[in-house]
Amino acid sequence: MEKHAAVVASLSAAVKHYGALTALDGLDLMLHRGELLALLGPNGAGKSTAISLLLGLVRADAGRVELFGRNPQEIDARRRIGVMLQSASLPPTLRVSELLRLTMSYYPAPRALEETAQLAGITDLLSRRYAALSGGQQRRVQFALALCGRPELLFLDEPTVGMDIDARQKLWVAIRRLVAEGCAVVLTTHYLEEAEALAQRVVVLAKGRVLSEGSVDALRSRVAMTRIRCISDLDAAALSQWQHVAYAEHDGAHLHVHTDAPEKVLRRMLDADPALSELEVRRAGLAEAFTELTRDNEAEKEAA
Numbered sequence: 480m481e482k483h484a485a486v487v488a489s490l491s492a493a494v495k496h497y498g499a500l501t502a503l504d505g506l507d508l509m510l511h512r513g514e515l516l517a518l519l520g521p522n523g524a525g526k527s528t529a530i531s532l533l534l535g536l537v538r539a540d541a542g543r544v545e546l547f548g549r550n551p552q553e554i555d556a557r558r559r560i561g562v563m564l565q566s567a568s569l570p571p572t573l574r575v576s577e578l579l580r581l582t583m584s585y586y587p588a589p590r591a592l593e594e595t596a597q598l599a600g601i602t603d604l605l606s607r608r609y610a611a612l613s614g615g616q617q618r619r620v621q622f623a624l625a626l627c628g629r630p631e632l633l634f635l636d637e638p639t640v641g642m643d644i645d646a647r648q649k650l651w652v653a654i655r656r657l658v659a660e661g662c663a664v665v666l667t668t669h670y671l672e673e674a675e676a677l678a679q680r681v682v683v684l685a686k687g688r689v690l691s692e693g694s695v696d697a698l699r700s701r702v703a704m705t706r707i708r709c710i711s712d713l714d715a716a717a718l719s720q721w722q723h724v725a726y727a728e729h730d731g732a733h734l735h736v737h738t739d740a741p742e743k744v745l746r747r748m749l750d751a752d753p754a755l756s757e758l759e760v761r762r763a764g765l766a767e768a769f770t771e772l773t774r775d776n777e778a779e780k781e782a783a
């Protein structure tokens with residue numbers, strides 16, 4: 480990504496209450512051209528609320544919300560975005576091609592229908608009635624509707640829920656292509672491998688605030704541990720006393736070891752057990768970082 484890519488949308492100190500509940504508690508968020516931002520957080524963290532503000536569906540109680548430097552309620556700003564929300568109510572009797580044409584008519588310079596269909600992998604669904612499609616097929620059509628207007632900013636709220644592995648991979652390829660074309664994308668997902676595969680930047684929300692922000696690598700590196708798995712008769716209790724070993728346990732035939740110095744510990748393990756087999760070494764992923772981050776936050780809250 481360019482270092483100072485243009486800001487396409489922003490929330491500044493945004494606050495949103497629902498009665499006594501604070502859904503957003505002074506949220507700052509910037510979206511840049513050509514960048515995929517993954518917005519992560521546990522249920523109720525405020526992800527959907529943040530997106531609703533940017534879409535002009537909900538008004539902030541305080542703070543600023545800008546879409547292309549304008550109020551998100553303005554139609555000119557909204558014509559530059561594409562949206563795929565968690566639930567879509569679309570006219571069930573229309574055929575997929577009719578739905579696409581209808582949605583294309585809202586935009587000033589839509590993509591050609593065939594190109595959209597190809598990009599979203601729905602060419603074979605165009606003559607089918609929307610209501611008769613499977614859940615995963617309907618999600619792909621919703622993705623096509625979101626990108627048909629050639630948006631500069633695309634909101635994808637848990638886009639791959641209900642998709643099989645093949646459909647998910649194809650969607651990832653399409654998303655990468657849109658980002659390469661300069662489209663900004665906001666992705667919310669509970670599949671952390673999806674954020675890991677696609678995101679340039681990750682923002683973790685908790686209780687309506689930013690808990691952590693940075694690149695996938697930066698987040699991962701907050702969890703310094705490496706995980707070792709192998710088959711070995713080494714005594715786990717003795718191993719857990721070794722220097723640099725944070726955890727060692729047997730799980731059936733497998734021995735699991737967590738360490739912040741994998742080379743040192745592995746060398747010693749291989750020396751101690753020449754029969755050690757089926758070795759796997761894995762550095763912590765985004766999922767572990769996320770779990771640790773949100774757990775730390777809970778612990779701090781309880782201590783306060």
Ligand SMILES: Nc1ncnc2c1ncn2[C@@H]1O[C@H](COP(=O)(O)OP(=O)(O)OP(=O)(O)O)[C@@H](O)[C@H]1O
Nearest residue numbers: 497500501502520521522523524525526527528529
């Ligand atoms: N229309 C509403 N009326 C009342 N409370 C709401 C409304 N919308 C959201 N909330 C509350 O605001 C908080 C934030 O919800 P939000 O849907 O933004 O979270 P989220 O991070 O998208 O969660 P999820 O991962 O479950 O989709 C939650 O406590 C939720 O119950």
